[in-house]
Amino acid sequence: MTYRTRRPLLTGANPFATLYDEGGSPTGYASLWRIDWSTRGSGEALVVWTPAGLRVAGGDAALAAWIEEYFVRRFDEARALPSWPAPRVEQAQVRLRVDPGEGAFAEAAGLAVAITGPLDARPFAQPDFPLGGVSHGLSMQVIPCEHASISVDGHAVPGRPLVTRTGGRPASSAVTAVHEAWSA
Template sequence: MLSTSEGTPASAYVTRRPLLAGANPYVTLYDGDTPTGYASLWQVDWSTHGAGAVLVVWTPAALRVASDDARLGAWIEERFVRHFDEATALPSWPVARVERADVELRVDPATGAHATGAGMSVAITGPLDARPFAMADFPLLGLSHGLSMQIIPCEHASITVDGVPVPGAPAVTRPGGRPVSSAITTVHEAWSV
């Protein structure tokens, strides 16, 4: 009988189809233990809903989504962001206001990520480490997804909305010497379902 490299019988293998490829840097800012802002940046190189840049920003005052393709922005927020642990841990997640706007997003594994659009700006800088991540069974919306990426925890981040800086800073710890941060740059992110 044929088997996979892990020794699992080939008949047990789940066939998947590509869903999205790109990058998804994100950050939660904190004032003490209180979250003050969250941003999820998406450079979608390819997806079943098109390609483009998406900027999702939450503050206690509002949830805003900006994208050069409003349909893509709505799909990213509804299919992914609102279901991630970082978003579900926030005190609220209101109905998103999706704006069609030019979003400029630059993702650089050596320096971090920066996005601007619709009066919002997010910077994630100071890479601390780089490590691969893969999960063959990432549960999302009641479905098993395949997920792989390079994770780059970062030391610094800022969010500005309509010229006003969101207070707070990322939470950075080093358990056992391994840097962990609420500010992450990802590259080579791929989702399948």
């Protein structure tokens, strides 16, 4: 096997949650980003999908749009949704708190997300993560969580995260991911 050198692309945190109705259909998805460093700068971004549309907010709208386009829309969670429309990108301050012991909380432009109830903490690394047909390096600490909520303009998105336990190991569609690092 030949070693492939990579360049750093992004470091930070990326909590996310998909909510489901009782029938198992997705009702909402949120991806929260604290970008400590990237090739496009640093800051916070919030991406929220509901069947009514896709909103992206960030203090640096160009950085937030890049996060949505380069990363979020290519993730399995987003590709599993019934649609991924053109985003409404808004320049707005994102108030984001990521706490591995409690979860993650974000607010911006009428959007609010809470991910709580950590169930486990484990490292994850994949040296050949396919993203948009290109191999990337990815590592992070994964903290599956029991609860999540999303609201848009004061209206709660119905649904809850899907939590499973296989062999005692919890998994969830709501995750606080910290120490996330991407390379290309």
